[in-house]
Amino acid sequence: MPNFRFPRAVLFDLDGTLVDSAPDFIAVINRMRAERGLAAMALADLRPVVSKGARAMLGAGFSDVPVAEREAWVQEFLDRYEAELGLHGKPFEGVEAMLAALEANGTTWGIVTNKPEYLARKLMPLLGWETRCAVLVGGDTLPVRKPDPLPLQHAATAIGVLAGHCAYVGDDERDIVAARAAGMPAVVALWGYRLHEDDPFAWQGDVLVHHPSELCQAQAWPRMANG
Incomplete structure (x- = not known):
């Protein structure tokens, strides 16, 4: 019989993997749309692009607006999101039980996200994770972000674990590309x-x-x- 073991360490993507943050983001988009005289957007129309980042969400929310004009709205989007942070979104069902199981089995866990680091760090105490998350790497922590493998490798080094002993869990293709390039076993969060x-x-x-x-x-x- 196989000797199954929990990984020595696990790194997670954040939005769409640990946290269902789409309700926070739709609040931001709809506030921006209302101020521009537009009707509200349905949550179901935004959810598929949440893991793609701020620019993708602005593209979904304002598809008729030229890209260059939307680019000037990115900081407004982030500022408004900071005000909505954690007010509507929450961990996906089963996430807290999963994290507890990892901790009970001695697994260290952390987060590697493309969300700006300051926003990810501000979210941690709202979730009660500020002392549980062993490492947090944001999209602007390093000069590169996923799908580059460096953020994953940097996080593994920070917690003192070899990449091959650390699994990465994500819901987007770039998560899996980054994990494979980093030499980490990859878990697709469906x-x-x-x-x-x-x-x-x-x-x-x-x-x-x-x-x-x-x-x-x-x-x-x-x-x-490590077997």
Whole structure:
């Protein structure tokens, strides 16, 4: 019988993987739309692009506005999001149980996100994670962001774990690309945000998981370099 073990360490994407932040973002987009005389946008129309970042969400919310004009709205979007941070969104169902299971089995966990670091750090105490999350790397912590593998490698080094002993969990293709390039086993979070045309089965993750609760069991995780 296989000797299943939890990973020595796990790094997570944030939006769309640990936290369902789409309700915060739709509040921002709809406030911006209202101030520009536009009707509210449906949450279902924004959810698929949340993991793609601020520019993608502005593109979905203001598709008729030229890209250059939307670019000038990015800071406004981030400022408004900071005011809405944690007011509507929350961890996905099963995430807290998953994190507790990891901690109970001695697994260190952290976050590597493309969200600006100051926003990610501000969210941690709102979730009660400020002392539980061992490392947090944001999209502007380093000169590069995912899908570059450096943020993942940097996080692993910070917690003193070899990349091959650390799994990465994400809901976007760039998460899996970054993990593979970093030499980390990759877990595809199928509960997250995806465009209709996305094919997560083509991303070549090591395992695909439908619900965070599955990761409460050691056998759901990829086999690690340390056995």
